[in-house]
Amino acid sequence: MHVHRLPLHGTNAYVISGEHHVLVDTGPERARADLLDGLANIGLTGADLSLVLATHAHSTSIGNAAYLQREFHVPIAVHGADAPILASGLDRSVRLTDPIGFVMRWLGDTRFDATSPDVVFGHTLSLDGFGCAGTVVHTPGHTIGSATVVLPTGDAIIGDLLMGGWFGGRVNASQPARHYFAEVPQRVVRSLALLNRLGVQRLHPGTGGVLQMDDVRRQIIRRANDVASGPARARMRERRLREEPVIHGAN
Numbered sequence: 678m679h680v681h682r683l684p685l686h687g688t689n690a691y692v693i694s695g696e697h698h699v700l701v702d703t704g705p706e707r708a709r710a711d712l713l714d715g716l717a718n719i720g721l722t723g724a725d726l727s728l729v730l731a732t733h734a735h736s737t738s739i740g741n742a743a744y745l746q747r748e749f750h751v752p753i754a755v756h757g758a759d760a761p762i763l764a765s766g767l768d769r770s771v772r773l774t775d776p777i778g779f780v781m782r783w784l785g786d787t788r789f790d791a792t793s794p795d796v797v798f799g800h801t802l803s804l805d806g807f808g809c810a811g812t813v814v815h816t817p818g819h820t821i822g823s824a825t826v827v828l829p830t831g832d833a834i835i836g837d838l839l840m841g842g843w844f845g846g847r848v849n850a851s852q853p854a855r856h857y858f859a860e861v862p863q864r865v866v867r868s869l870a871l872l873n874r875l876g877v878q879r880l881h882p883g884t885g886g887v888l889q890m891d892d893v894r895r896q897i898i899r900r901a902n903d904v905a906s907g908p909a910r911a912r913m914r915e916r917r918l919r920e921e922p923v924i925h926g927a928n
């Protein structure tokens with residue numbers, strides 16, 4: 678089994694090649710020519726794809742999904758929570774985690790070619806039926822319906838759950854960084870912890886280079902847990918003590 682990375686105008690799409698070929702994300706619509714060139718470089722056309730798997734429904738990841746479905750009859754799979762976004766053709770407003778997000782949002786596409794998915798999944802989806810070994814796992818955070826492709830090699834294609842580096846992956850591309858946008862930010866770390874428990878070692882993001890789980894554990898998961906067990910946890914303990922019933926006259 679091979680994983681090919683297709684760099685598409687600052688975002689990454691991936692092709693998983695087993696018995697058949699699954700395309701994970703498609704890049705934005707303006708990267709269509711590069712997507713087709715990238716496929717041609719590994720000897721494929723849209724007609725060779727058994728599935729387009731959307732890690733989530735943003736214009737930067739599914740900008741060419743409707744086109745591939747229409748032109749080559751490739752089925753599209755998306756998590757149920759993101760299916761309405763795919764059908765609407767408009768990025769849902771997301772909470773920005775960083776001021777740079779405002780700029781990126783202003784620069785980026787927000788509308789895309791809308792369509793209905795052919796496969797809608799919930800917690801998991803096996804890729805066996807599409808000719809590849811791998812399982813799609815629901816990893817909410819960036820969007821409510823974000824999903825990650827977990828491969829038996831210890832690799833995972835994570836969409837925008839994290840980014841690699843800064844300035845669109847131009848600086849320190851292998852450094853785990855929180856994405857500019859997150860619809861449910863408090864779920865990002867839980868989703869990463871799930872991937873850690875599943876034995877993922879290398880994370881392939883939608884922006885930037887390959888991330889090592891060791892770094893993600895140290896710099897994102899553990900740091901978040903430290904914060905949770907720090908002042909906030911102490912305040913909760915304090916509140917609980919205050920609420921403890923006081924028994925008068927007991928001696």
Ligand SMILES: [Zn+2]
Pocket residue numbers: 733735737738819837
């Ligand atoms: Zn996104």
